[in-house]
Amino acid sequence: MNLLDVTDLTVRSGDTPLVREVSFSLRAGERLGIIGESGSGKSVTSLAITGLLSRGLTASGSVRLDGHEVVGAAEKSLRPLRGPVAQIVFQEPLTALDPLMRVGRQVAEPLRRHLALRGDALRAAVTAAFAEVALEDPRLARAFPHELSGGQRQRVAIALALAARPRLLIADEPTTALDVTVQDGVLSLLERLVAERGMALLFISHDLAVVSRMTERIVVLRGGSVVEEGPVERVLRAPRHPYTSALVASARALDSALDAGGAS
Numbered sequence: 001m002n003l004l005d006v007t008d009l010t011v012r013s014g015d016t017p018l019v020r021e022v023s024f025s026l027r028a029g030e031r032l033g034i035i036g037e038s039g040s041g042k043s044v045t046s047l048a049i050t051g052l053l054s055r056g057l058t059a060s061g062s063v064r065l066d067g068h069e070v071v072g073a074a075e076k077s078l079r080p081l082r083g084p085v086a087q088i089v090f091q092e093p094l095t096a097l098d099p100l101m102r103v104g105r106q107v108a109e110p111l112r113r114h115l116a117l118r119g120d121a122l123r124a125a126v127t128a129a130f131a132e133v134a135l136e137d138p139r140l141a142r143a144f145p146h147e148l149s150g151g152q153r154q155r156v157a158i159a160l161a162l163a164a165r166p167r168l169l170i171a172d173e174p175t176t177a178l179d180v181t182v183q184d185g186v187l188s189l190l191e192r193l194v195a196e197r198g199m200a201l202l203f204i205s206h207d208l209a210v211v212s213r214m215t216e217r218i219v220v221l222r223g224g225s226v227v228e229e230g231p232v233e234r235v236l237r238a239p240r241h242p243y244t245s246a247l248v249a250s251a252r253a254l255d256s257a258l259d260a261g262g263a264s
């Protein structure tokens with residue numbers, strides 16, 4: 001059984017479709033990328049997968065997460081899936097963090113709820129969760145979100161997402177809001193954690209270079225529809241849709257411009 005099966009997913013705002021008949025699957029441990037320009041429906045798709053669509057948006061079709069139907073399911077039946085089955089890391093880490101709570105307590109919460117840890121075992125697990133995302137200084141766990149840098153905040157958001165040991169991590173443009181100098185560190189961290197834990201990864205980005213680095217297979221979204229899907233290597237070498245060709249060409253042009261800049 002696949003960990004995730006999205007079949008003919010359509011999301012509408014009133015009568016306007018934002019995502020149209022999108023289908024793809026993800027096996028346990030697999031890394032899949034969704035690429036597309038701004039407004040192509042990447043975030044709406046990832047929110048529909050976890051049943052987090054905002055009010056006013058309606059989904060049809062099917063999203064089966066670990067065998068459970070998400071489309072049309074009651075919030076109560078979705079809650080147990082968020083955490084142990086699927087978690088999202090958002091573009092802006094403050095989306096996931098409570099501004100009024102010390103970050104250590106925030107990471108403790110899912111460890112207590114999903115893994116039933118208490119007392120010393122809970123404290124040790126929080127320290128380990130911070131160490132795992134390379135936040136070793138014990139003072140950091142006592143900080144409030146606004147006292148951390150953007151990169152540190154995203155590391156806390158990753159620790160929070162991973163606390164309940166999800167089998168699927170959805171990373172929605174996790175480095176777009178970060179300084180270029182810290183982007184690479186966060187991507188390497190995600191690569192390491194996904195490999196160590198054997199998690200499946202759904203990595204969403206508008207950046208073809210980043211998606212190719214992080215995933216094995218790519219789904220290309222345009223205007224809410226899938227225009228192409230295939231292994232990263234094949235899509236880069238022989239794109240089938242003109243839109244994908246344009247994406248590959250522009251990534252190549254940027255790469256050679258950077259090379260030329262580096263050589264000068």
Ligand SMILES: Nc1ncnc2c1ncn2[C@@H]1O[C@H](COP(=O)(O)OP(=O)(O)OP(=O)(O)O)[C@@H](O)[C@H]1O
Pocket residue numbers: 013018036037038039040041042043044045054056057206
């Ligand atoms: N809550 C909402 N109500 C109405 N329209 C929405 C809502 N959320 C998103 N949309 C629209 O749906 C379309 C897809 O948005 P989405 O956020 O999924 O794009 P995206 O590919 O993730 O873009 P970006 O890379 O900029 O995050 C856009 O046209 C957007 O304006």
